[in-house]
Each structure stands twice: as C-alpha cells, then as structure tokens.
Amino acid sequence: MKFPDQLIPAPLRKPAKPGQNGHGNGSAPANLKDSPPERQADSQKLLDKAKEAPIDVAGWVDQRTGATSFVTGMLYRKVPKGTNWFYTLGSATLFAFAMQALTGVFLSMYYTPSPVEAYGSITHLTNDVFLGEFVRGTHKWGASVMTILIFLHMGRVFFFGAYKYPRELNWVIGVVLLILTLVMGFTGYLLPFDQRSFWATVVGVNINGTGPVVGPYLSDFLRAGAEFGPSTLSRFYAIHMLLVPGLMIALIGAHMYLVVKLGTTAPPWVRGAKPKPSRTVERVNAGANGRNGHNGASANGHSRVNGGNGRRVGKDDESQRE
C-alpha cells in the first residue's frame, strides 16, 4: 500500500518528474494561450484549504516530532501469513486493562480508604451516585474478564510456541504481568471492605507469612503491623492504585515494544519456503556434472527455472506465487 502523497509534509515530497501531468508543482499546460488556467472562485479556494488543514496539522506535528515514520511503521507493518483470530487475545487483554483503569479512576473519586468509612463510601457510590452501581459492576466483572483473557492469551502463546527464540524476554515480561494482574485482583478485593473481602485478605496475607524466615516480615509489611490495623487498608489502596498499575504500564509498554519490534509469530502450522540443504547439494551435483554448462556457475542455492530437479523447483515456484 503506497503512502498517499498528501500525508507527507511538503518539504519531504519528491518533486514531480518533468512531463507528469496534473499533480506536479511546476507543470505548465501545453498551450497557455488556448486553454488558460481556470480561475477558482474564492469560496472554492477556501474549501480546498480547509480540506488540507488536517494534513497540514499532521505535517506540522511531524516536522517537530518525527512521529509520522513511527506511526506509519507501526500501523503498516506486515503481520505474518496465517495470522488469525487467536492473535486478538493480547489486545483484548490490553483493552480490558484500559477499561479497568478507566473505571478504577472513576471509582476512586468516591471511595474513602479508611477502615471506618470504606464500606459506607461504597454504599453511597452504589445507591446514590448516578450509574454508580454500573461502574462498580463493570470494574468488578472486568477484573474477572481480564484474568480469563490473560490466561487465554498465555495459553495461546504457549501452544503456538511463540515464546521461543527470539521472544524469550517477551514471555518473561508477560509472566510478570500475569503475576501483577493477580496481585491487582488480590489488593483490589479488599477495598470494598465487606466480610468476603476482609477474610479473603486475612487468609491471603497469612499465606504469605508461612514462608520461612522472610514470611513473617513480609506479612508485617503488607499489613503495616502485626494485626490488621488502620494503615492496612490504605497500604493496599496505594499498592492497588499507584504501585502495581505503574509497574504494569511500564511493563506493558516494554511488552508492546517487543511485539512491534520482533513481530508476532505465524501460526506453527503455516510453513514458509525453507531452504532445504539437500536441494542445494543436488543442484551443486547437477551443476558439477555439467549438464548445463552455464548453470554450474550459479549452483549456489538460488531457485532457478531450469534447476537440477524440475519437480522440486516447480513446487518452489508455487510457494513463491502464493
């Protein structure tokens, strides 16, 4: 797909070759006397200018940021042959995360992270605020949906073997993101401060405490003390709102950068033309035998129409044509 000329800023456009009609800057009509250039009405001139305005804006931004090459590189890059619907799970997870972030911001406008007032603030949000229950429901079920999607995405990557060379680092980042997602679920779960939240959190923090040597200090750190106290809820709130989302956004950025840079894999059942060493050997032999004298020189693995073995070369041609 050719990048349309209009979107390239004027100084970067290639000048029109002489003799091209119409679009070039400096082409003059063949006969100026007989067909003088038509004069445009003023309104028409303005309309043309208005249509070009967004392009000019994009050009302005691009001259100052160099962003166009990045955006076009990202948008128009090729994805391998055979990319199917399974590959949408990653962006679906990202979208679920974005929904959680957005609904979370709105919920945080009404929530009070104090053990005495948390429950009341949620009641107020659910009952009195316009669409409060809906936003809360979206956040609650969005968490479950995101967990499902991230596991499905991980399963897809696993079964497609897409964590192998050169994408090992991407897999590691992804597993860390999975763990952070579960941490988000754990910390966020305490915030409504009802019975279920409270006891699930007590048990979860105690599970951490069973690790030898370090465990007791870890659960003290999470709880801000030996018992569930006044700072515990605000600590969980800070982890849920600031610490883990910050880490997740940074890691998602790294994850997506690697995806764009390394590319997504093709499904493993789609094979490209692999250079088979046996074919090269055969051609070398054919060339060495001197069946076609001038072919000997080119017996180095390039596919040719008159090869050593016509059948195999024919298959080669077909795969190129696909």
Added chain:
Amino acid sequence: MADDTGDKEKQGAVGTPHGQPTPEAPGYFEGESMTRRRVFTVAAQGVGGLAGMAIALPAIGFAVAPIFSREDETWEGVGPVADFDAATYKPVVFTIVEDIGEAGKTLAYVRKGDEKLEEDPGEYIAISTRCAHLGCPVRYVEAAGNFICPCHGGVYDFQGKVIGGPPVRPLDRFQTRVTNGKVELGPRYSVTSQLEPVRTRDPGEFTGGIWEYLYPPRPSTPPAP
C-alpha cells in the same frame, strides 16, 4: 606541521578513556595515578548515588517502618469474674486495634482455669478465634467441646490443641489478669504444641524448637508472658 604534531600530542594527552594517566600529559610524574577524568567519574557516581539515596532511603524506610514499630499494650475489661466458669467458654468482644471502629474488634473465648487440666483456677484462659492454619475465624462447638474452623477443616480440642486438620500449632491466646474483680484481656501470644507461651506468630507458622529461628519473632509484636 610542527603545530599539528603538537596538537596530536595534546589530543593524546588527556589520558586513556579509563582515566589512566599517560606520560604525554603535562605535569606527569612517575607513579601518578589520578586524572581529572577519574576524579569527575568517581564524583559523578558518588554524588549521584547520594542524591538517589536521599530519595530512595526515606521512601523505603517509610514503607518498611511498620515492621519495627510496636503499639503500646492495652488491657480491656470483658466482664466480672463471676461470668466465667471452667466447664465452658464464653465469647467476648473486645478491641484489639484502636481507632478503626468495628474492624479493630475481635472475639475471644474466655473460661476459668480448670484444675483437672492442670491449670491454675485463679487464672483465666482466653482463646483467640484466629485459626492457626491461615487465620479463618474458628467456632466453639459446645456439644463436642472443640473448636472447628470452616475453611479447611481444622479441629482443636477443649484446650485449643490440634486434633485434626492442617493447623500447625494450638490456638493463640490472650494474656489475662484480674483487676478489681474484673477479668481483663491483654496482648496476644502464641503457644507451642505443649502450650508453652511464645511471642505471637502469624497463622501457619510452626512454633517451638528450631521453628523459633525459622519463623523468627518480629519486633512489631509484644513480648511473651
């Protein structure tokens, strides 16, 4: 031409990239080891490190401080001496963490000491409802005379020792004392499987013997009685 060679000498005169002095440098003497480049490198790393520490250490300290701070001991009265007897437990609610309203309260089962179990009848036993497996609330079942945990099926006998299920040690207790005819409950403490008191531990942590070192007591907990 002569100027060029002088320039070339000057270019090589600043020393190697690692800051090692070279003999062409002006003022070089045998045994010199410090160059301007080295000074600036070390200073940049040092001062930058100091600046980083100035931000990071307070933040880390702030996050980690609760591990080392301990609340003052509080004792709360839960009822007159006559309310409690040795045959059964009476549940009482009292405040264990101040200033957070209902979330700071907890339940304890209190009874008088029983001579038949080799306990002092003047002492009162207050058993915490926090299961020693993972912290779920246990319930005293009067008909069976034992404590049952709903989460993973832990069962404790009348004294709080484990008789079934995954809990790792007997139920925690609260210190008790009698003041002016009222029973008062104090800080929490844990017990070994022989009911010896130790400093309070989190659920899931073994007590006694080598476990005292593998699950060390934390500074945020009150000392054992």
Added chain:
Amino acid sequence: MNSRDKEQYLQEYEVLKKKGKPFFPYAVMKDSVMMLVVAIVIVVMALVLGAEQGPKADPTTTTYVPRPEWYFFFLFEVLRVIKPPELVPIATIGIPTIAMMLLLLLPFYDRNPERAPQRRPIATTAGCLTIVAMAYLTYLGASAGAPDKIEMEVAAEYEEGKQFVAQSGCLACHKIGENGNDGPGPELTEIAQQIPRAAIYRSLQIGPGIMPSYADARPNEINAAADFLATLD
C-alpha cells in the same frame, strides 16, 4: 536451539512476513471486533449480575465461611486437601513458587526448536494436563460446601438430626454427601450400610479414638442425630 536453527527460523519468518498483510487495517479490524465483544461482555455482566455489597467486615464473627475470589479457587482447593500440618508451607509457598518459576523460566528449559503442537508432544501434554488440573481444582474449590450445612434433602422428621449433625462440627472430620472434609474420620455418606444404628449411637456416646464424645449433648439431640445418620445408605 543452536544458531543454525535460529537462522533458519529467522529466514522462514522473513518469508512469511513478506507474504503477510499489513497490520492496519486487517489485524486492527479483528482486534477492534474482539475489543467490542469484550466491552459488550463486561457491560452485560455488569448489568445482569450487578455488584451487590455483602455485609460489612466483622472480625468478631464465628459463623462466616471465608472464600477467595474465583480465580484463586485452585489454590484454595490445594490448601483444603493438604491435611498434614507439616505439608502446609509446601502448599502455601512451595507449590506456587515452583509453579511461578516453571512458568517464568519456560523459554530457557524448553530448547526444542519445533513450534507446531503435534511436533512438541511433551510441551503439549504438559500444557493440557496443567489446564485440566487447574480447571478441575477450580471446580472443586467452587463446589466446596460450607462446613456447617448438609446439602441433602431429608424427610421432615430427620431435619432436626441433620441440623444437629451439621452444626456440631461433624463435617470437620467426616464427609457427608458433598459437604465436609475427607478426614480424619471415615466418610458417612453410606454409613447406615456399614454399621447398625446402635453402633452409630455408641460412637456418638463414647467418641472412639480422636473423635470427641457427644455424651454431654441432650439425649433427644443424640437420638435425632443417630436417626438421621441411620438413614444414610
């Protein structure tokens, strides 16, 4: 994966990429449709299932049965079935840590250059087994009944006995139908087939072995309990 495999993969990948389609609009279209589906699913769930608030957090309760969120049910079930106290830290810390390490280091110990599932039998089998195990554990965790209810239909005259059995902690050691724990006591779902009512009554009276004795309960309660248990066959 040695360097020859790596180069071969990169060459094959270049070929496949050249034959592919541009990300915009083909892949973006599929992504957008999926995003729309996800949005609709979340919104429909929020509207239909709602977000009810439970009762306020109460640390003094003795009747509440804590349960985690559904995506932690598999871990909850593992904790429930590991009974010996010595193995508890393994279940709480050991197994999750080992699982995390296995997951994190996967590309470093899986050196097979093959990608197609049919050509990586070990990886495919291990993956499928893990998924099935986690799904089964999650299902078990979800259906784990509360330890003070017996979900069984009984005739009205046995209801009192059933309630007494449920509330007296029997389910902490015995399994009755779907409820209760697998140990240390024997399963009682078909106890009436194995021992007569008199033997059941005696067990309740004396509390054999580590079982506590219920002799202190009121006589009509023990009788009702024995009646109910005698119907379990």
